[in-house]
Amino acid sequence: MTDVTVKQLSEVVGTPVERLLEQLSDAGVPVADPDQTVTEEQKLQLLEHLRKVHGKAAEAGPSRRITLRRKSTTELKVTSAQGRAKTVSVEVRKRRTYVKQGEADAALTEAPTESAPRAESAPPVASEPVVAPPPAPELPQPTPEELELQAKEAERAAAEAELRRAEEEQRTAEEEARRAAEALRQRELEMIREAEAMARREAELQTRQAAEEAARKEAMERAAAAAAAAAAAPGPAAPTEAPAPASDNPRRRRRGKDREDVGKSKREELHVASDKRGRRGKGKAGRAAPASAGKHGFERPTAPVVREVSIPEMLTVGELAQKMAIKAPELIKTLMGMGVMATINQSIDQDTATLVVEEMGHVAKPMQEAEVGEELTLETEEMGEALPRPPVVTVMGHVDHGKTSLLDYVRRTKVASGEAGGITQHIGAYHVPFKKGSGVTFLDTPGHAAFTAMRARGAKVTDVVVLVVAADDGVMPQTLEAIQHAQAGEVPMVVAVNKIDKPEADPDRVKNELSQHNVISEEWGGDTQFVHVSAKSGEGMDQLLEAIHLQAELMELKAPKEGPARGVVIESRLDKGRGPVATVLVQAGTLNKGDVILAGQEFGRVRAMFDENGKPEKTAGPSIPVEVLGLSGVPNAGDDMLVVADERKAREVALFRQGKFRESKLATQQAAKLENLFSQMQEGAASVVNILLKADVQGSAEALRDSLEKLSTDEVKVKIVAAGVGGITESDVNLAKASNAIIIGFNVRADSGARKAVAEQEVDLRYYSVIYEAIDDVKQALTGLLSPELREEIVGLAQVRDVFKSSQFGAVAGCLVIEGSVRRGNPIRVLRDNVVIYEGELESLRRFKDDVNEVRTGTECGIAVKNYNDVKPGDQIEVYQRVEVARTL
The missing domain is CATH 2.40.30.10 (Translation factors)
Incomplete structure (x- = not known):
């Protein structure tokens, strides 16, 4: 190793420079600059210092033992008895440890010093005191040549030991590979023996079967020859000679019969696996078992099984096959023979399924509605614990007595302002929070007589009826109807005497008139709560909600919250x-x-x-x-x-109900046609007014239909050809033309195709937004009161392309007149998806920056609707006018 600087040494050992300088200073190395050079001796001095600091003896020295592990894999080819070569993998693991020369020398030098005291020590004598042995004399230190020789000897001994260990491991691995190969060879020999034994058994079985077949054929030939000889020879001696070959030995004859039976059931015996295993385990005794022991326990039924198949309204081919316990391809084949092409997942109706079930010899049982919904009823019965629930309140009363305004005050919304004539045309349900309990659910029903069926339906689902009676008007006919429906449904009532803030209000008059119809207030000894309210100022509203909650608490309304709804x-x-x-x-x-x-x-x-x-x-x-x-x-x-x-299951029940509805509707239509036929034959031709009704919601369509049908008399009848929900389409116009019907659109409009068809086919199309106006028009037409009426005619139609903001008018609609003309003084309606969303009048009509009185087709203009800013692109603005038209029946 060469000399390096302190900075380079810190990068090598991964220690900060400041920390390394402190350690060098503690070790006594005079180094203070990071760029100063550190020699090899100074590095060793630093290492010895760090070992002392961390609790390691200096003379222990660093560990210089290195262990190398090696693994080698070889393959041995072993030949089996059949000559097949198998390859066996042999894995040899080796480990070799290398020791530094200094450690080996230290071990050799320490060995004699440790053994010297043990060699000279002797057990003490009991009669003499124990004297410590004198210290051993110092042995002469070996020379460097002796140390080198000892190190070489130690290295050679270690190498020889390592070699012997490796050879031993090699021999062990080879022995294991040899044992594995021998076990594999023994397993293969066993498999070969089993295969040979199985082949021998199969050969013996085939030989025995062939012998039995030959014996059977020989017996048959002998019997045929004897029969021929008996037929050819005259006299009664022939019958005695014919059975001779077969009756020579009765035991042989019986064995031949058994063999014949075995030959007949040969295929069945070979098919049963359990019988084979029994023969293999028993050897000859198993082979000698009688033929009946190998037969299985399943036998073909002597007569066809006739099942009773329950058939719903719709089911797939696979489900029907499962009900009849047959395979689907067989059922599909039968359907194809009947001329019905169907796949396994295709649905078929009840009639087709009944025919195919009867065709295949089973009994078809169409499911009834009670059977179809039985499982659904069982599901709903598994409900949780009943807990208190909010009351459902229905608001009833006469027209213009303030039902919607009362509810509007409670809900803090404006519903009446967006409805024509202030009359609720739809049934709405609203949940209103209240300070006591979890709130109140209000069910708002319209107040006109046309909604009698809807009011009755509301009384069925409600808990408490709030009967609204105006204090200045008293009890009216529709108020009496509401009382009758509430009493018929046994629903408690709370009377809200509205408009109490008017000067002409007389609450005592209301109590007196209601008492004549068994609605007696608590003040007069009855059980009905009377609350004086004002839907305009909000007076008495809290008392009304308190009365509703008091009535609900007396009824102890509960319903399970857990479970299916x-x-x-x-x-x-x-x-x-x-x-x-x-x-x-x-x-x-x-x-x-x-x-x-x-x-x-x-x-x-x-x-x-x-x-x-x-x-x-x-x-x-x-x-x-x-x-x-x-x-x-x-x-x-x-x-x-x-x-x-x-x-x-839901689809099945829904389709079943649809099928029953179609059947009942068809039966009703047929009965009506027959009734008309007999009435025309007896009383002469009766006048019938056909009406096609389209409304925006289902409830309005139902109410209009019921009300118009009630207008029928003996001389003139009203027939509803069709009643639906949504805009008027071209198919509706074609149906009206074919049935000579009048189209009545309630809060809906005809699309462009329907308007063209109306103009071409001259179909009478009338729009209404208030129900009693439509009823009055039909009533006048039926009764002959054909005084001039006010009819609405559409003057123009404008399409909204974009909406702009104006500081003066608010939202201004940029429009393109697509039909007729838009005039300033005419009333308008705003249509969205052919449904009326607002009625009002124009506030401004401009062409560019100029105010104009009329804008014609194909011209762009700006329209501001008065008191309405929710116009959106895509809406239509319809301009109409009311004219008097003389009508004839």
């Missing part, structure tokens, strides 16, 4: 961007995002849930209303909702 569909509609949307009220269990639900005739997986404010939700407990996305179609309002564990 059950509920009811409050409302449903078809959204253009999101598909079928259903408002669901959970009645028991917990509805989670991702659950498979069954709602009436529709099913699907919950892709998303939203509360009444449009915020996404992941779970919904009892008495919580949510909007659900992901259904296969639009369910009917009032349908039961159920969470199903298996999506296939």
Whole structure:
């Protein structure tokens, strides 16, 4: 090693320069500069100092033992008895330790000094005192030549020991390889012997079978020859000679019969593996066993098995094959013979499955609706513990008595302001938090007589009915209907006497009129709570909520929170961007995002849930209303909702219900046609008004349909050709043309193709946004009160291309007039996806910077809608006018 500087030494040993300088100073090395050179002797001096500091003796010296381990692998080829060569891997491990020369010398020098005292020491005599031996005289130190010779001898002895150890390891490895090869050779010999024994047994079996076959053929030939001789020889002596060859030895005849039976069942005996193992283990005794011992326990049935197969509405070919306990290819073959091409995963209907089951000789049993839903009922019965839940409250009352305004005050939203005529056209469910308990769920039903069916449905799902009666108006006909429905459903009522802040309010009049219909207040000894409220000022609202909670506490409302959810569909509609949307009220269990639900005739997986404010939700407990996305179609309002564990089961039940609905609808249509035929034959041709109804939500369509059908009389009848949800399409116009029907659109509009078809085919298309206006028009047309009516005509239609902000008008819509003309003084409607979202009037109409009174087709303009700033690109602004038109029936 050469001399280096302190800095270089610090980099080599990995020690900071300052630390190394301190260690050199402690060791007595006069070095103070990092660039100063350190010699070899100074390095050794530093090393000795560090050893002393760390507790190691200086004379111990550094360890100079080095052990090398080596491993080598060789291959030995071993030849088996059949001449096959096998390769065996032999692994030899070697280890060699090298010792520095100084340690070997020290070992040699220390050996005699340790043995000298032991050689001269002697046991002490008992009679004499023990005297310590004199110190051993110092031995002469060996010369350098002797030390070198001793070191060489020690090295030679170590090398010879290492060589002997390596040879011993080599011999051990070779011995192990030889033993492994010998064991492998013995195993191969055993396998060969087993194979030869098996071949001998097979050969013996084949020889025995061939001999048996030859003997059987020989016996048959003898019998045939004897029969021929007996037929050729006259007299009765022939029968006695014919059986002679076979009856020479009865024992031989019996053995031949057994052999014949063995020959017949030869293939079955060879197929049974257990019988083979028995023969191998028993040797000759096993081979001499009778033929019956090798037969298996399965026998082909003597008669075909007839099964009773339950068939749902839809099932796959594979499921039907599994029900009949046959293979799917056999069933597919039968279907192909019947002219039905189907794969194993293809679904077939109930009728086809019934035919193929009967074709294959089984009994088909179509499943009934109770059997289909039995498993679903069992699933819902396994619910958790019943816990308190929020009450569901239905708001009922007469038109314009303030139901929606009352609810609007509670929810702190503006619903009535966005509805035509201030009338609630949809059923809505809202969960309102309250300081006591977990809140209240309000179910808002419209107040017109057209919604009788919807109000009855609301009374079925509700716990408490809030009957709103105006203090200045008293009890009205629809108030009486609400009372009747609540009493029929045995639902407790809380009367909210609204508009108490008006000067002409008379609450005692309301109590007096309601007492005539068995609604008696607590002050008069009854059981109905009366609360004086004002939906405008908010007076008495807290007392109303207190009364609702008091009534709910008396009823002890509880529902299980754990388990699959059950509920009811409050409302449903078809959204253009999101598909079928259903408002669901959970009645028991917990509805989670991702659950498979069954709602009436529709099913699907919950892709998303939203509360009444449009915020996404992941779970919904009892008495919580949510909007659900992901259904296969639009369910009917009032349908039961159920969470199903298996999506296939949900699809099966939904398809079954759809099939039953189609059958009942077809039967109803046929009956109606026959009834019309007999009535026309007896009373003459009756006038029928055909109506095709399209609405924005399912509840409105149902209510309109029921109300219009009730207008039928003996002379004139109303027939609803079709009722649906969504915009008016060209197919609806074609259906109306074919059935000579009038199209009524409630809060929906026709698309461009439908408008062209209406103009070409001259179909009567009418738009309505208030239900009782549509009912009144049809009623007037039916009863002959054909006074001039006010009809709406669309003047122009503008497409919103972009929206700009204006400090004077707010949101200004940049539009392109695509139909007719836009006039300043006409009322307008804002359409989004052909659905009315706002009605009002124009605040400003400009062409560039100039105010204009009219803008025609193909011209761009700027439109500002009065009191409405939520116009978006893609909306349509419809300009219409009301004109008086003389009508004829």
